[in-house]
Amino acid sequence: MTNRHFSICSLKVWVMAWTSSFLSVSCDTITEDLPPCDNYIAFRYDYNMMFVDAFPSKVTRVDVYVFDETGKYVTRFSDERTSFGEGYRMPCTLPSGKYHLVVWAGLYDRSYEFADTISTPDELTVRMRRGADGVQNKELDALWHGEAEMIVTDVEQRTVTVNLVKDTNRFRIVVQGASEIGLEQESVDFTITDSNGFLASDNSLLPDGQIIYKPYYKTDANLGEEEGGMNAVVAELNTLRLVNGSKSRLLIHNREGKKLVNIDLIKYLLLTKMEGHDMPSQEYLDRQDEYAMIFFLNKDAQGNYAIIQIKVNGWIIRPQSGDF
Numbered sequence: 001m002t003n004r005h006f007s008i009c010s011l012k013v014w015v016m017a018w019t020s021s022f023l024s025v026s027c028d029t030i031t032e033d034l035p036p037c038d039n040y041i042a043f044r045y046d047y048n049m050m051f052v053d054a055f056p057s058k059v060t061r062v063d064v065y066v067f068d069e070t071g072k073y074v075t076r077f078s079d080e081r082t083s084f085g086e087g088y089r090m091p092c093t094l095p096s097g098k099y100h101l102v103v104w105a106g107l108y109d110r111s112y113e114f115a116d117t118i119s120t121p122d123e124l125t126v127r128m129r130r131g132a133d134g135v136q137n138k139e140l141d142a143l144w145h146g147e148a149e150m151i152v153t154d155v156e157q158r159t160v161t162v163n164l165v166k167d168t169n170r171f172r173i174v175v176q177g178a179s180e181i182g183l184e185q186e187s188v189d190f191t192i193t194d195s196n197g198f199l200a201s202d203n204s205l206l207p208d209g210q211i212i213y214k215p216y217y218k219t220d221a222n223l224g225e226e227e228g229g230m231n232a233v234v235a236e237l238n239t240l241r242l243v244n245g246s247k248s249r250l251l252i253h254n255r256e257g258k259k260l261v262n263i264d265l266i267k268y269l270l271l272t273k274m275e276g277h278d279m280p281s282q283e284y285l286d287r288q289d290e291y292a293m294i295f296f297l298n299k300d301a302q303g304n305y306a307i308i309q310i311k312v313n314g315w316i317i318r319p320q321s322g323d324f
Helices: 002-026 265-276 281-287
Strands: 039-044 061-068 073-080 090-092 097-105 112-114 126-128 144-152 159-163 169-177 188-194 211-213 217-222 231-239 249-254 259-264 290-299 305-312 315-317
Touching: 039 097, 039 144, 061 090, 073 090, 097 159, 169 188, 169 249, 188 231, 211 231, 249 265, 259 265, 259 290, 259 305, 265 281, 265 305, 265 315
Parallel strands: 039 159, 169 290
Antiparallel strands: 039 090, 061 073, 061 097, 097 144, 112 126, 144 159, 169 231, 188 211, 188 249, 217 231, 249 259, 290 305, 305 315
16 A cells, blocks of 8 residues: 555656646747747738738748837847748746837848947947948848837736838849840949948938949840840849938949939839839838839930830839930
8 A cells, every 4th residue: 555655646746747847848938839938029021012921931030129118228039040930939038017129030240230239229220231332242131120019017928029021122123125235244234322221220221321232143134036136134133121212223334334224213113102002102112022123225316225114013114204
């Protein structure tokens, strides 16, 4: 009887120890299947043209900077993985209080400069890397920004969701024309200029020098006889956040330095918003992160280059006299 009683008691002790161990591990494990044992931060990126949450598949790194209600820096929570997957939540342990969260996702130091030590939100800036001459010709890591308020209490576990806005854009630009125009990649230069390489903690633009965005990829294309023997040059460029009202320009020159294209970039991007999207201009610029632009060129009687037609994400634009 004594041996049986000892065995049952031993079993109970073992089960209690195992359960306690399991619960202590669960507090450090990110999953929807376990009971809540801490406060959590969730992330959502549906501020795009698909209106679908792309955070699980697009984001690979998240940094959460925590400030108290006086604006003093408290701590940072970070995570990085090849894919966050559905239902991801970041556990965070904080004393009771009110907090302001600033989130940067995709903040890799190969593309961006940022402070390792900060004390206030004003010091939490992100500067895009560029050459001493202002040239940025590398493919940028995708970057997102978000903010949220969080209240922590001793009696309730909460999950705060941070909505993200994407700050990087990809341009695929095609210039095509009749074979006599002479379009080859070594003879065509693409440039986007802006002063948008320095971001504040609230995602607004800080004063910055002019950035000269250049292609990180460029190639020739022959469209074949069915297109009248047209040649084309294809280029891909990145930019940081585009802001309505900024002086962003797209310039394309040939090897002699002769202007092929020189347009107010924001103006032409927003023309596609006016035709097909009922939303404020800045919302469209923030939601739309990829642009395919095709320029059809010809020569006039004086031998000057003229843009016959522009396609932006499938929308056809015919420039009016005096646009350039």
